[in-house]
Amino acid sequence: MSAAETTSGGPSARVDDWDEITDLDELTALVGEPTQAVRDKVRPALHDLDRRWLAASPFCVLATADADGRLDASPKGDPAGRLVHVIDDHTLVIAERPGNKRVDGYRNVLVNPHVGLLFLIPGRGDTLRVNGRARLVRDAPFFADLEVRGRRPLLALVVEVEEVFHHCAKAFLRSQLWKPETWDPDALASRAEIAHQLDRRDASLDELRAYYDEASYSRGLY
Numbered sequence: 001m002s003a004a005e006t007t008s009g010g011p012s013a014r015v016d017d018w019d020e021i022t023d024l025d026e027l028t029a030l031v032g033e034p035t036q037a038v039r040d041k042v043r044p045a046l047h048d049l050d051r052r053w054l055a056a057s058p059f060c061v062l063a064t065a066d067a068d069g070r071l072d073a074s075p076k077g078d079p080a081g082r083l084v085h086v087i088d089d090h091t092l093v094i095a096e097r098p099g100n101k102r103v104d105g106y107r108n109v110l111v112n113p114h115v116g117l118l119f120l121i122p123g124r125g126d127t128l129r130v131n132g133r134a135r136l137v138r139d140a141p142f143f144a145d146l147e148v149r150g151r152r153p154l155l156a157l158v159v160e161v162e163e164v165f166h167h168c169a170k171a172f173l174r175s176q177l178w179k180p181e182t183w184d185p186d187a188l189a190s191r192a193e194i195a196h197q198l199d200r201r202d203a204s205l206d207e208l209r210a211y212y213d214e215a216s217y218s219r220g221l222y
Contacts, residue, residue, distance in 0.1 A: 045089040054084040063116040064108035095146040095153035125169025134161040151222040
């Protein structure tokens with residue numbers, strides 16, 4: 001394989017054949033300028049409609065970066081009304097539950113507080129985006145508002161809101177994400193099979209199937 005090809009190989013992987021964009025002027029010439037409404041829709045504080053969205057959202061993606069700019073995107077999920085606690089128009093809280101203990105995003109927050117959050121509502125194509133600065137809290141009075149099944153969060157991510165805006169539905173329309181007729185979860189190997197081949201070779205496939213069985217797996221959520 002030549003140095004001009006990536007490890008995946010093939011003609012389409014030849015880097016010297018790519019027409020790369022290398023500066024902002026080239027990017028703007030290609031995609032154009034946003035309308036004034038789109039450019040100016042970013043707000044510095046939560047509106048009541050944002051609060052209602054956060055109360056209805058059971059899922060978000062948390063984006064963080066370490067001190068060198070290496071990125072991480074982590075999913076967070078809880079019942080609607082328990083995922084997010086809004087302290088005021090400039091501050092929101094995300095609960096952390098028991099997991100695999102990697103805490104990649106939280107390691108990042110300790111050295112780089114800048115975070116991005118994308119809040120989803122199942123069935124809705126539009127999303128709510130929040131950017132800000134975060135810190136980790138071990139305990140606080142608001143933990144009681146984040147209890148699920150009688151369990152308090154392990155910790156909480158407190159985010160000082162700097163930017164908030166709603167994002168259009170085009171990505172969801174293109175992907176048909178919420179259309180069940182397009183779903184095919186069995187097109188790929190199961191989670192147990194993936195784990196058996198990649199990161200849990202010490203366990204048998206039957207053991208992993210039992211471990212990842214939804215009923216069994218759900219018992220350790222909180």
